[in-house]
Amino acid sequence: MKTEFIDLHSQLSAVRSEVDRAVARVLDHGRFVLGPEVDALEENLGSRVGAHCVTCANGTDALLISMMAIGVGRGDEVALPAFGYVAALEAILMLGATPRFVDIDPASYNIDPACLEKSVSRKTKAIVAMSLFGQCADIDICNQIAAGCNAIVIEDAAQSFGATYKGRQSGGLSSIATTSFFPSKPLGCYGDGGAIFIQDESMARLCRKIARHGQSSRYHHEVLGMNSRLDTIQAAILLEKLKIFDSEVVRKQQIAEKYTEEFELIDQGLITPQVSKENKSVWAQYTLRHIQRNEISRRLNEQGIPTAIHYPLPLTETPYLKKEKINSSPISALVSQEVFSLPMHPYLGPEKQDLIIASVKAVI
Numbered sequence: 001m002k003t004e005f006i007d008l009h010s011q012l013s014a015v016r017s018e019v020d021r022a023v024a025r026v027l028d029h030g031r032f033v034l035g036p037e038v039d040a041l042e043e044n045l046g047s048r049v050g051a052h053c054v055t056c057a058n059g060t061d062a063l064l065i066s067m068m069a070i071g072v073g074r075g076d077e078v079a080l081p082a083f084g085y086v087a088a089l090e091a092i093l094m095l096g097a098t099p100r101f102v103d104i105d106p107a108s109y110n111i112d113p114a115c116l117e118k119s120v121s122r123k124t125k126a127i128v129a130m131s132l133f134g135q136c137a138d139i140d141i142c143n144q145i146a147a148g149c150n151a152i153v154i155e156d157a158a159q160s161f162g163a164t165y166k167g168r169q170s171g172g173l174s175s176i177a178t179t180s181f182f183p184s185k186p187l188g189c190y191g192d193g194g195a196i197f198i199q200d201e202s203m204a205r206l207c208r209k210i211a212r213h214g215q216s217s218r219y220h221h222e223v224l225g226m227n228s229r230l231d232t233i234q235a236a237i238l239l240e241k242l243k244i245f246d247s248e249v250v251r252k253q254q255i256a257e258k259y260t261e262e263f264e265l266i267d268q269g270l271i272t273p274q275v276s277k278e279n280k281s282v283w284a285q286y287t288l289r290h291i292q293r294n295e296i297s298r299r300l301n302e303q304g305i306p307t308a309i310h311y312p313l314p315l316t317e318t319p320y321l322k323k324e325k326i327n328s329s330p331i332s333a334l335v336s337q338e339v340f341s342l343p344m345h346p347y348l349g350p351e352k353q354d355l356i357i358a359s360v361k362a363v364i
């Protein structure tokens with residue numbers, strides 16, 4: 001059997017009959033948009049995270065809506081890590097604001113608070129703390145820095161839903177957080193989906209309004225909004241998948257521990273992922289670093305072991321950005337040359353994992 005990078009097929013087998021029944025219930029009641037499952041999901045996720053929850057169409061919209069609610073616009077700066085996924089950058093640029101790239105901490109791959117401190121100013125309206133690869137960024141320090149310049153921290157928790165930081169849930173650590181339910185994310189649906197987590201009730205109402213065409217009541221469009229909703233069918237699927245979510249995370253933790261135990265024995269320039277004591281990762285990715293990343297990946301792929309590169313370029317090198325304005329982020333640039341990720345999902349059996357470990361050892 002083929003080794004999958006993320007095995008959604010096995011996951012579906014684990015919940016298939018429950019998902020079939022849940023989808024059938026939606027087809028029967030027919031409230032395909034903003035149906036009762038959406039409310040139930042928002043209730044469930046909100047109480048889990050410790051915030052008000054507003055679902056939306058995807059994780060990118062969640063970031064855009066959050067920034068619209070904060071009032072990010074022309075003349076504002078938004079700080080974000082120079083290494084990570086492109087969605088926050090898109091939202092910043094779409095609103096006409098200026099991205100302020102901040103280098104990362106090479107141990108966690110998350111935003112480096114010391115660099116952040118130097119990047120903020122009176123112009124900073126928001127700070128995007130991306131919790132990459134399943135591990136929360138150092139949000140308390142980000143919150144402190146934000147308080148000093150009157151900015152709001154948005155935790156991009158697309159890869160960290162279910163993770164904890166100092167015992168608190170990712171998504172509930174800052175004024176606003178966003179997540180994605182793209183199928184391969186820690187909590188994924190079977191299509192696109194996203195959510196925003198908000199501490200302040202009136203800010204939560206504003207996010208909801210923006211996601212519903214800025215409506216206060218039907219056809220009264222009070223603020224500039226958009227159409228961004230989670231389908232009822234996806235909400236119904238997520239409610240079923242939440243039932244196995246915690247055990248999936250436990251299994252991924254075991255797999256990650258075994259990988260790291262074995263790889264730490266190889267002393268050939270292979271850098272294993274570091275999870276700080278205050279964090280519990282949900283292992284959205286199991287990401288290694290090596291100076292010969294390309295060669296290693298190629299040879300693993302030849303042996304039938306899929307690898308992925310998250311991310312091959314720092315965000316500062318996004319082709320459509322005007323280069324001259326961008327300060328360099330050396331750690332982000334280096335890391336994007338060296339990282340590669342191995343298969344990581346709850347359905348990776350011990351034999352498969354042993355095979356992957358043996359191949360990595362042989363190749364290196």
Ligand SMILES: *Cc1c(COP(=O)(O)O)cnc(C)c1O
Pocket residue numbers: 058059060061084085087088130156158159179180181182192193194
């Ligand atoms: C996937 C992802 C997003 C975007 O989510 P979509 O649902 O695909 O729009 C945003 N940020 C991070 C860190 C992601 O991994």
